[in-house]
Amino acid sequence: MFKKILSWFSSSNEKESPKSTPRKSSSSNAPKKRSIDSSRIGELGEYKINIQLDQLPKDTKYLSDIIIKNLKSRTGYSQIDHIVVSPHGLFIIETKNYNGEIKGSRSDKYWRVSNRFNMFNPLKQNFGHIKALERILSDFPDLLYISMISFTMRCRLSIDSELRKIESNELIVYDTELSEFISRKINRIKATSSKALLTESEVQNIYDIIQSSNITDPTIRLEHVAKIKKD
Numbered sequence: 001m002f003k004k005i006l007s008w009f010s011s012s013n014e015k016e017s018p019k020s021t022p023r024k025s026s027s028s029n030a031p032k033k034r035s036i037d038s039s040r041i042g043e044l045g046e047y048k049i050n051i052q053l054d055q056l057p058k059d060t061k062y063l064s065d066i067i068i069k070n071l072k073s074r075t076g077y078s079q080i081d082h083i084v085v086s087p088h089g090l091f092i093i094e095t096k097n098y099n100g101e102i103k104g105s106r107s108d109k110y111w112r113v114s115n116r117f118n119m120f121n122p123l124k125q126n127f128g129h130i131k132a133l134e135r136i137l138s139d140f141p142d143l144l145y146i147s148m149i150s151f152t153m154r155c156r157l158s159i160d161s162e163l164r165k166i167e168s169n170e171l172i173v174y175d176t177e178l179s180e181f182i183s184r185k186i187n188r189i190k191a192t193s194s195k196a197l198l199t200e201s202e203v204q205n206i207y208d209i210i211q212s213s214n215i216t217d218p219t220i221r222l223e224h225v226a227k228i229k230k231d
Contacts, residue, residue, distance in 0.1 A: 100113050
């Protein structure tokens with residue numbers, strides 16, 4: 001008799017189980033929040049920068065994702081996000097995709113991100129890039145280098161006010177205002193500098209030297225990135 005009662009409950013549960021199925025399927029059809037991984041965020045950020053650089057004057061040229069030798073770097077290389085070659089000088093651009101408040105000064109070794117963690121001072125990082133470029137562009141000893149650090153609009157900048165002034169050769173900007181600051185800086189150099197401008201052929205020559213020095217070997221590039229992440 002007891003076995004019959006158990007079998008009755010078992011068959012009853014099997015009959016009722018299909019009723020719970022629609023509830024599960026309805027929840028699976030609910031819209032899910034889309035998440036974007038860090039690599040995708042980086043790609044979107046670089047895309048926005050390229051749009052900005054495409055708006056620059058026609059007498060300028062730019063290169064992206066350049067890796068050149070740098071014996072003073074711990075990896076042996078410098079990876080430069082963007083370089084703008086203009087008749088008035090070179091703009092060396094380091095892009096950052098942080099989220100939150102950025103605090104720091106020109107002289108600080110580290111900057112703070114939302115008071116949660118440190119980042120190496122990007123101006124010092126870019127200084128190393130510039131020194132590496134100076135070595136391969138030694139035929140142009142009087143070339144002017146302007147260091148630019150670009151942050152996304154997801155950041156709030158709490159930095160030295162001098163780093164936002166167009167007179168400075170070290171500039172901190174938002175990605176959406178990159179082309180504006182470059183154009184303003186070029187106009188500032190035009191108005192205040194007595195140095196001769198680079199000719200069209202010199203601009204092309206500098207561009208070609210940088211491009212020919214760019215390391216495209218995927219193995220070296222992967223090793224460089226791995227060493228950075230390890231440190």
